[in-house]
Structures are given as C-alpha cells and as structure tokens.
Amino acid sequence: MSAGTVPVAGGGLKQAVTDGWLIAWRHLKRVSRIPELAIMMIIQSIMFVLLFAFVFGGAIPLPGGGSYREFLLPGIYAQTIVFASSITAVGMVDDVSKGLLDRFRSLPMARSAVLSGRAIFDLIYQFGILIVLMASGYAVGWAWHDGFGNLLAGIGLLLLFVFAMSWVGIWIGLSMRTVESAQQVGFTVIFPLTFISNAFVPLASLPSWLRPFAEWNPVSTLTSSIRELWGNPNPYATENFPSEHPVVMTLIWIGIMIAIFAPLGVRKYRNLSR
Amino acid sequence: MQTETLAPPERSVSTGGKPVIVAEGLVKIYRGRKTEVRALDGLDLTVNEGSVLGLLGPNGAGKTTAVRILTTLLQADAGHATVFGLDVVKDAQRLRSLIGVSGQYAAVDEHLTGRENLILFGRLYQLTKHDAAIRAVELLEQFELTEAADRPAKTYSGGMRRRLDLASALTGRPRLLVLDEPTTGLDPRSRIGMWEAIRERVRAGATLLLTTQYLEEADELADSIAVVDHGRIIARGTADQLKSQIGGERIEVIVHRRSDLDRTRALLGGEEVSVHDHLRRITIPASGGAQRLVEVVRVLGDEGIEIDDIGLRRPTLDDVFLKLTGRATENNDESGDDAGEGKQP
Ligand SMILES: Nc1ncnc2c1ncn2[C@@H]1O[C@H](COP(=O)(O)OP(=O)(O)O)[C@@H](O)[C@H]1O
Numbered sequence: 001m002s003a004g005t006v007p008v009a010g011g012g013l014k015q016a017v018t019d020g021w022l023i024a025w026r027h028l029k030r031v032s033r034i035p036e037l038a039i040m041m042i043i044q045s046i047m048f049v050l051l052f053a054f055v056f057g058g059a060i061p062l063p064g065g066g067s068y069r070e071f072l073l074p075g076i077y078a079q080t081i082v083f084a085s086s087i088t089a090v091g092m093v094d095d096v097s098k099g100l101l102d103r104f105r106s107l108p109m110a111r112s113a114v115l116s117g118r119a120i121f122d123l124i125y126q127f128g129i130l131i132v133l134m135a136s137g138y139a140v141g142w143a144w145h146d147g148f149g150n151l152l153a154g155i156g157l158l159l160l161f162v163f164a165m166s167w168v169g170i171w172i173g174l175s176m177r178t179v180e181s182a183q184q185v186g187f188t189v190i191f192p193l194t195f196i197s198n199a200f201v202p203l204a205s206l207p208s209w210l211r212p213f214a215e216w217n218p219v220s221t222l223t224s225s226i227r228e229l230w231g232n233p234n235p236y237a238t239e240n241f242p243s244e245h246p247v248v249m250t251l252i253w254i255g256i257m258i259a260i261f262a263p264l265g266v267r268k269y270r271n272l273s274r
Numbered sequence: 275m276q277t278e279t280l281a282p283p284e285r286s287v288s289t290g291g292k293p294v295i296v297a298e299g300l301v302k303i304y305r306g307r308k309t310e311v312r313a314l315d316g317l318d319l320t321v322n323e324g325s326v327l328g329l330l331g332p333n334g335a336g337k338t339t340a341v342r343i344l345t346t347l348l349q350a351d352a353g354h355a356t357v358f359g360l361d362v363v364k365d366a367q368r369l370r371s372l373i374g375v376s377g378q379y380a381a382v383d384e385h386l387t388g389r390e391n392l393i394l395f396g397r398l399y400q401l402t403k404h405d406a407a408i409r410a411v412e413l414l415e416q417f418e419l420t421e422a423a424d425r426p427a428k429t430y431s432g433g434m435r436r437r438l439d440l441a442s443a444l445t446g447r448p449r450l451l452v453l454d455e456p457t458t459g460l461d462p463r464s465r466i467g468m469w470e471a472i473r474e475r476v477r478a479g480a481t482l483l484l485t486t487q488y489l490e491e492a493d494e495l496a497d498s499i500a501v502v503d504h505g506r507i508i509a510r511g512t513a514d515q516l517k518s519q520i521g522g523e524r525i526e527v528i529v530h531r532r533s534d535l536d537r538t539r540a541l542l543g544g545e546e547v548s549v550h551d552h553l554r555r556i557t558i559p560a561s562g563g564a565q566r567l568v569e570v571v572r573v574l575g576d577e578g579i580e581i582d583d584i585g586l587r588r589p590t591l592d593d594v595f596l597k598l599t600g601r602a603t604e605n606n607d608e609s610g611d612d613a614g615e616g617k618q619p
C-alpha cells in the first residue's frame with residue numbers, strides 16, 4: 001500500500017480543541033471516581049481557616065484594623081490555588097510512569113492536547129474548589145463589599161493564576177521521575193512561597209530583611225489584589241510598586257510564569273521522544 | 275558479531291506480503307550524566323504484511339527501545355525506519371493512525387471504567403462519538419470484558435487489564451499491532467487467555483510485531499523469530515529452526531552428590547553434555563525423547579548414582595542464548611525489572 005492513501009487525522013485547531021476537551025473530560029471523570037482527593041483539599045483549606053481564624057487569629061493584629069477573617073480568607077483562596085500546582089505535578093508524573101502518556105503519544109491525536117487538556121481541567125477543577133471555599137468563607141464571616149463586577153474580577157484573576165500554576169506543575173511533573181519527588185519539589189517551593197507572604201499575617205509583622213521577598217512574592221500580590229478588589233482589609237508595610245499596584249503586579253507575574261513554564265513544559269513533553 | 279542466519283532472509287514461512295516494517299541500522303544511545311547505554315547497536319528488522327514476528331531477547335536486550343522507535347515514541351540516534359512506507363519520524367502523525375501499540379505496562383486509566391477507556395482512546399483515534407461507543411461495545415465483547423465494562427479498571431485483575439490494554443490498542447482498527455511483552459507478569463491462565471486473544475487478531479489478518487522473553491511464547495504466536503541481544507539481531511528463523519539448531523528437548527539430571535558429577539558425565543557420554551557444577555546439574559540432548567529418559571534413569575540406577583531430580587526439558591531462551599552467544603542470559607538471577615512491573619495489582 002502506498003502512503004498516499006493514508007487518511008491524515010483531522011489536524012488543525014478543531015482537532016486541538018476536541019482532543020484537549022477529551023483529555024480534560026478524562027481528568028474530570030477521575031475526580032468523580034476519587035472524590036476524596038477533592039474533599040481532602042477542601043478540608044485542608046478549611047483547617048487552615050480554622051487554625052488561623054480561631055487559634056492564631058486573636059494574636060494577629062491588623063494594622064489599620066478590620067476583621068482578621070476578612071483578611072485571612074483571600075489568603076486561603078490564594079494558598080489553595082498555589083498548592084494545587086503540586087497536584088498537577090503529581091498527576092503528570094503518574095501519567096508518565098503508568099505509561100498513559102506513551103499511549104496518548106502513540107495515538108493520532110493533537111500533540112498539544114495532553115498538556116492543554118490538563119490545563120483546562122485544572123481551571124475547571126480549581127474553580128469548583130474555589131466556589132466551595134468561598135461559600136465556606138462566607139459562613140465564617142468573610143464577605144466581599146465592592147460589587148459583583150469586582151467579585152468576578154477577583155475570581156478571574158485567581159483563575160488566571162491557576163492557569164499559570166498549572167504550567168509550573170506540568171513542568172515539574174514532566175521533570176521528575178517519581179510521585180514522591182514531585183511532591184517534595186512542590187512542597188519545598190510552595191511552602192516558603194505561601195508562608196513568607198501576606199496570606200496569613202500582615203507583612204508589617206515580618207522581620208525587615210524578609211519583607212522585600214514577601215512583598216514581591218506573587219502569592220502576596222495575588223492575595224493583595226483580591227483583598228483590594230473585594231474590599232477586604234489589605235494593610236501594607238512599605239509603599240512600593242507591588243503594594244500600590246497589586247493587580248498589575250500579579251498580572252505581570254502571571255505573564256512571566258506562563259512565558260517561562262509553558263515553553264519549558266512543552267519542551268519537556270517533546271523531549272520525551274529523545 | 276555476525277548475524278547467524280538460520281534461514282535464508284527471504285524465508286517462505288512469512289506469508290508473502292510486502293514489507294510493512296523496514297528498519298535499518300537503528301542505533302539508540304541513552305545518555306545519562308555519567309553513563310551511556312547503547313541500547314540499540316545497528317538493529318535491522320523486516321516484518322511482512324500479514325505475518326507475525328516475535329522479537330525474542332532477555333531483559334535489557336533492547337526490545338522496548340526498538341518498539342518505541344518503530345511506534346514513533348522515541349527517536350533513533352542513527353539508522354532509518356519506515357512503517358507502511360511512512361518514515362517513523364517525519365510522517366509520525368500519519369503513521370499513528372495506522373498502528374496500535376500496547377506497551378509493557380497496561381496503560382489504561384485505572385479510574386475510568388473499561389468502556390470509558392475504550393471510548394476515550396477511540397475518540398482520540400479520531401473516531402466519532404457514535405463510532406467510538408459502538409467500537410467499545412464490540413471490543414468489550416471480544417475481550418470478554420462486557421460484564422466488567424462499567425467498573426473502574428482499578429478493580430480488574432492483571433489479565434483483564436492486559437486485555438483492556440490490548441483492546442485499547444485496537445480501537446482504531448490498526449493495520450499493524452505492536453505488543454511489547456504482552457504476557458509478562460501474568461499468571462499462566464491469564465497468559466493463555468492473552469495468547470488466545472492475540473491469535474484471534476492474527477486470524478483476522480493483522481500484521482503483528484511482538485516482543486517476548488519466552489521462546490515458548492514466540493513459538494506459540496510468531497511465524498518467525500528474531501533473536502535480539504545487546505541491541506542487535508543475532509539470529510533469525512522459525513521457532514522450529516531455532517529449536518532444531520539447539521537440539522530440541524534435553525534431559526536434565528540433578529545428582530545428589532557433587533562427587534558423582536564426573537562419573538555421571540562419563541556415563542552419559544558425548545560432547546553435548548553440559549555440567550553445572552554449583553547446581554549439580556547435568557544436561558544432555560534428548561534425541562530419543564522419553565525413551566532416552568528411561569534409559570538414563572536405568573543407567574544411573576545400575577551404577578548406584580543417587581539423583582535428586584530428573585526430567586525432560588523443552589528448550590528455552592536460555593538454551594538459544596547459550597548456543598548463539600556462548601553465554602547464559604543475564605537476567606536470570608535478577609528479579610527482573612520488567613517482570614516485576616507487570617505484576618501491579
Ligand atoms: N530511559 C532510559 N535511560 C537509560 N537507559 C535505558 C533507558 N531505557 C532503557 N535503557 C537501557 O537500555 C537497554 C535496553 O533496554 P530496553 O530496550 O528496555 O530492553 P528490553 O525491553 O529488551 O528489556 C537496557 O540496558 C536498559 O537498561
């Protein structure tokens with residue numbers, strides 16, 4: 001037989017979209033089969049709320065006053081989203097080690113779909129988690145004050161951040177050989193990022209040598225952005241670019257992360273055939 | 275090393291189709307920080323349309339590497355391969371719609387049901403929703419998975435997972451099926467079930483490339499066998515040709531006292547006797563089959579040589595190797611990474 005008679009699989013944007021959705025569908029199905037993963041993630045975030053709101057909360061004064069819980073919840077939302085990238089990383093390693101990625105790569109599907117499908121899924125999944133957390137936050141006394149438009153803008157910004165973190169997770173996942181090492185990397189990067197930030201405590205309480213890191217930290221700028229958008233207490237320690245323009249700074253960070261990690265992830269994926 | 279051709283390369287056994295796979299001089303080197311593994315070292319391979327080629331070799335011989343190159347998953351460092359006339363690198367995407375691959379691990383999503391897996395893979399083979407659903411039902415039926423169709427694959431036994439994996443490779447009705455150690459890690463019953471499923475494909479006219487560590491498996495399934503070692507083909511032929519070359523069945527005696535080894539050897543005579551000192555084992559060709567076995571028992575009994583064990587043994591890959599390379603396969607004492615992986619629950 002001659003190669004000329006071989007039908008070429010659809011190709012193009014339409015196939016990329018369809019196949020991306022198929023992969024996202026696959027991940028969504030998995031969520032319904034292992035609901036405990038989503039539940040654990042929500043419980044973990046609620047634990048943080050309880051811990052900080054009821055245990056440490058009383059001891060953390062907010063410069064400029066305001067409710068600590070209203071201050072805390074945006075930090076929890078940001079932290080949850082940042083932690084999610086390690087779930088992406090672990091999922092990627094798992095797919096590689098179980099041979100599923102090889103199966104996908106042996107199929108005449110759009111090359112981009114494995115990664116884009118994962119990113120689409122992360123967006124949908126984290127959106128769901130966020131809604132549950134915001135409802136829980138509302139129950140313990142958090143609220144937004146600056147109108148529906150700003151609420152949506154805050155959610156939009158969080159989701160953009162999810163998208164960027166998902167590429168970080170994809171890159172980490174494709175770089176690691178075992179689930180444990182992916183978890184470990186996630187932990188060692190994410191832990192300082194979330195705890196040396198304004199997510200739980202006002203930055204004024206940090207030692208001054210640590211402050212610049214905390215101020216420019218993307219987790220801080222994301223948290224400040226949503227506090228600002230939603231009219232929640234948003235004290236700052238120093239007047240500088242990230243404290244005055246947190247939304248702009250966060251968008252810049254998102255741009256930088258995508259610009260660095262999306263190409264790195266794609267390259268790792270291509271290099272699987274090396 | 276010279277390729278030992280047991281049969282003329284254009285052999286009569288392979289049903290006379292045109293070549294589907296043509297690989298020439300494939301070289302693959304895995305480079306680590308300090309190490310370099312030459313996994314393929316000039317591998318040549320031809321598989322004709324409608325035939326079944328068994329790629330036989332011990333753990334680490336380069337089988338998986340070869341299969342991954344031929345199925346577009348990995349790029350060779352040197353050499354050239356075409357499948358259906360399509361270059362495995364340049365025309366990879368077109369080629370993918372013509373081949374079905376089942377790797378060394380059952381690569382299915384264990385949290386999806388059997389049906390969902392098949393529909394997902396069918397859709398990614400670019401079948402329509404409708405066609406993918408119909409194809410899934412067909413395949414579930416064929417592989418006796420209908421009852422388990424709507425259970426997560428996690429709950430399947432090893433044999434069922436392998437069957438689901440094979441079914442997944444078939445969703446796109448591929449014209450070439452490539453199976454990498456399809457039964458490694460399966461219990462004997464599942465293995466026979468898997469053989470049956472594969473034979474079914476062969477009857478349906480599929481062209482098949484399969485790798486295995488077992489001569490018996492290659493014998494069961496393949497029209498012809500290529501023996502691979504250190505990334506090269508060291509022999510080609512039918513199973514019968516290979517077996518007759520190594521002398522068919524043999525008798526294995528394990529004597530009770532090591533001091534009896536030399537005497538036993540002398541009694542059984544001939545050059546073809548091989549002695550394994552440590553295991554107190556003597557192996558001789560059993561040209562007369564069971565008759566010769568009875569003879570040996572009698573001779574040893576008359577001489578008062580105590581034996582722990584005696585039996586007829588069919589030739590294995592080890593024997594082929596010993597004959598072809600003058601050394602035993604290296605993966606006997608290791609637990610074998612490959613075999614272990616297949617045993618996941
Ligand atoms: N990704 C890899 N990196 C480094 N070495 C590898 C890799 N994959 C295989 N090898 C080595 O290449 C050789 C051939 O491996 P493989 O093709 O898996 O053999 P087989 O499938 O016959 O067991 C082995 O020595 C193996 O250790």
Ligand SMILES: [Mg+2]
Pocket residue numbers: 334337338339378454455612
């Ligand atoms: Mg292998």
